[in-house]
Amino acid sequence: MSDKHEDDPPDLETWRKRFEELASKPLNYVLDGDGQPVAEPDVIVWARWFEHAHTDGTRIIGHHHFEIDGTKVFVSTVFLGLDHGWGVGPPVLWETMIFGGPHNDYQRRYTTRDGAEMGHTIACQLATGAIRDDDADPDSL
Secondary structure (H helix, E strand, O other), X not given: OOOOOOOOOOOHHHHHHHHHHHHOXXXXXXXXXXXXXXXXXXXXXXXXXHHHHHHHXXXXXXXXXXXXXXXXXXXXXXXXXXXXXXXXXXOOOEEEEEXXXXXXXXXXXXOOHHHHHHHHXXXXXXXXXXXXXXXXXXHHO
């Protein structure tokens, strides 16, 4: 008779398999000439690309500044360069944030450039009051 219950943590072999699976997935990405992500296994190449892309703006999908009722608001959508899904599912490589105003600290992350572009537009509309919070989910459009 086994003393194992469904709520028990996985055994060592299961953890080992999960770790090997995650360790085999790329975490560092760069953008190709068309702005699409490409895994970059060499961390030095990745770091150099990232530094250059930060300086020349390659990582920026959108940066918009607004003044809402006297408050400065900044909406930023950028390529992160690191998979923020940490190897689980499709890579999460872009992020939109709102700084300032009633939606300060709003954050959404995306697995595609198209999703990030749409998300940036939605965040700008949310920040300016053009849409309500209920309409700010790209999946609800």
